[in-house]
Amino acid sequence: MTSRPQDPTSTARALEWNDLALILAICRAESLSGAARFLGQTHSTVFRRINAIEEKTGVRFFDRFRHGYVMTDAGRTAMEYGERIESEFHALGLEVLGRDEKLRGRIRVTCPEAFAEEHAPGIISRFCGEHPEIKIDLAPGHGAVDLNRREAEVAIRATKSPPDNCYGRKICDFRFALFASPAYLEDRSDLPLSHHSFCIIDGTIPWLVPQVWKTAEIGEQQTVFQCRASRAVQNAAAAGMGVCFLPCYVGDADDRLVRVSDTFPHLDMEFWVLTHPDLRHTARVRAFMAHLYEELAVLADLFSGATKTWSPTDGTILS
Structure with missing residues (x-):
């Protein structure tokens, strides 16, 4: 059975921005579950919506495979147009926000989970006590954030190199170490480090x-607890499950844990503290970033791992 040819103008009219945004999300995630997480919708909702879009337009945007959704030629074209429209839309928002010179409004901030x-x-x-007309939305997470797409106005991030298209200031160095509870370390001082049980962030x-x-496979065998949430890993180690690998500002501040390694220079x-260059002159963003610079400078030693030290003579040697 052959389908009736579609009038291109009617197809264009049938597509709305919400449709294109959904297609764009699936293109980027290459799966319905990934697109659902990005859009804050359920898997079944995304499934119904993409099927409805393809039905009403008469266009197949994706080929379905067991491993995920793969763009057709139409899907790739929709993604190209969608990204251009999205870029223009967010550029408009940035320009409008950049004109705001009043200390009021809402700021979306992203930062690491434990910091949040x-x-x-x-x-x-x-x-907010000093600026009661400013509201803060906080989004914890370690993933990359796209300030260009207005996923956040301010990002607090640990990174080896901040994006070139961002504006901001380095606060301090950021380091990692190994930690464990004193109870776990009892009778284990002679155990080689690689033979310890580990609690690890995914x-x-x-x-x-x-x-x-020596290999990641050995690491998997020695890991007894894994979780995406750093706080859960921290609590598991504090409960005596094993050695944990954490940012120094998390482990050093926890009295239930002791540091059992030096920091790892290669990490x-x-x-x-970062924002989009077009937002740095927005009054509320500028004021909040100045506040962050001042507050975080006081905590610089904690983030850089300088508040506590470790040496093999501490009695908590892991070698």
Whole structure:
């Protein structure tokens, strides 16, 4: 059965920006589940919407395979147009926001999860106490954030190199170490480091090869607890499950843990406060970033791992 040829103008009229945004999300994620997470919708909702879009336009934007969704030629064309429209839309928003010279409005901020839980509330509270007409939306996470697409106005990030298209300031160095509870370390001082049980943040096992394990496979075997949430890993180690790998500002501040290694120079990062260049003159963004510079400078030693030291004579040697 052959389908009736579509009038190009009617197809264009049928596509709305919300449709194109959905197609764009699937193109980028290459799966419905990834697009659903990005859009904040359920998998079934995204499934129904893309099927409805293809039905009403008469165009197949994706080929479905077991491993995911693959763009057709039409899908690639839709992605190209969608990215151009999205770029123009966000550029308009940046220009409008850049004209705002009043200390009021909303600021979206992204930062690491543990920082959001431990440090951000106090920092934000003190800022909003001085500027009560400014509201803060906080998004914890370690993933990359696109300031160009207005996913956030301000980003607090640990990175080896901040994006070239961002504006901001380096606060200090950012370092990592190994930690464990005193209870876990009892009777284990002679155990080789690679033979210890480990509590690990998802995705960081390769970071410790070959400094801790010869291969990532050995790391997987020695890992008894893994979680995307750094706070869960921290609590598991504090409960005595094993050695954990954490940023110094998390492990050194926890009285339930002791540092059992020096920092790892090959993993050294920098702690930055960033925004889009077009927003740096926006009054509320400028004021909030100045506040962050001042508050975070006080915590510089904590983030750089300088508040505590470790040496083999501490009695918590892992070799």
